[in-house]
Amino acid sequence: MTAKQIGWALHWVVRMAAFAMLMPYALAKLGLMQMGRPDFPDLLITLGEKSPMGLLWTFMGFSPVVQFLAGLAEFVAAVLVLWRRTAWLGGLIGFVDLAVVWLLNMTFDVPVKIPSAFQALLYLLVLVPWLPRVFRFFAGRATEAVEAPRVITSEKIHRVTRFFPVLALVASLGAGGYAMATGIPRALDREGSEPSGLYSVAGGDIAPADDLAQDNRWSEVAFGSYDGAQAGNFYRVEGGETPEGDFHGLFALRRASGALQLGFYTLNHDRVIIQLTAPVTDDGVNAAPRGPVEETLEFTWRADGDALELVPADGDAFVLTPSEIGTTLLDRPFSWVSQPFNR
Incomplete structure (x- = not known):
């Protein structure tokens, strides 16, 4: 050669x-x-x-x-x-x-x-x-x-x-x-589950704290619209098992203190199980909701028009109202000619 x-x-x-x-x-x-x-x-x-x-x-x-x-x-x-x-x-x-x-x-x-x-x-x-x-x-x-x-x-x-x-x-x-x-199930659409969306939260039985930085009341929550593998690391959560259910999606919670917690939710008919990981910090350790699971919550959920209610086994219900401007990024339609909307 x-x-x-x-x-x-x-x-x-x-x-x-x-x-x-x-x-x-x-x-x-x-x-x-x-x-x-x-x-x-x-x-x-x-x-x-x-x-x-x-x-x-x-x-x-x-x-x-x-x-x-x-x-x-x-x-x-x-x-x-x-x-x-x-x-x-x-x-x-x-x-x-x-x-x-x-x-x-x-x-x-x-x-x-x-x-x-x-x-x-x-x-x-x-x-x-x-x-x-x-x-x-x-x-x-x-x-x-x-x-x-x-x-x-x-x-x-x-x-x-x-x-x-x-x-x-x-x-x-x-x-x-x-x-x-x-x-990539549901990768090209956003049908999701009935609770899918971003909501402002009222109600619940979490008492306000004197120091706002320690206030754990729920401010906003988001239920993801992608099921299965599209939920990313759901099946690799440390310290938590995948609950039985019809739908598994990502979940995010913003507390009144400003703390952000990522996690997962599982729907099983009128029951929803929410698994929360540690609050997000700047160390990059829990940048994605991998775990370990720090808190598991279970509710009965029901729709009330556009709003949702999450009812715990004991305690007051959380009332979830769809966010009016929080979904602008996803809801903004395409148009050939429009007034500038640069925010």
């Missing part, structure tokens, strides 16, 4: 590595699984409480179109590098795309800074054999074809290996399709 054949063999290895590393991210974005979509509990987290990464995830998740197109760009780049004739275009698209991803990771403090830089480098290496040709093209000069030798000289082996790109693509699409079918 000549040095040129060895070089192109290594180039094939780089192309396959580039494909394998990027395709999961591409499919996750195409299926709206990587950033998800903002849900009602997310609305109780203020801008000042957001982490830089959380802000980026909210920004990307808010628009399914943006997230989908970002995944489509990665998908096209990954597919194009499977075939040597189109690898140069895949390398170009992939390098530009991953350079932007790396920049976002750097400026929004996303942990995968080095992996994204490595992937960008891989796609640049894919492009390297065609770089002189690309430069001449943009300079308006004549460009000659890149002559690459056949690395596998055996015709019998080549008849089999030439189908590898197609098989790799079919396998990745099959795996991605399965993940989407099982991992």
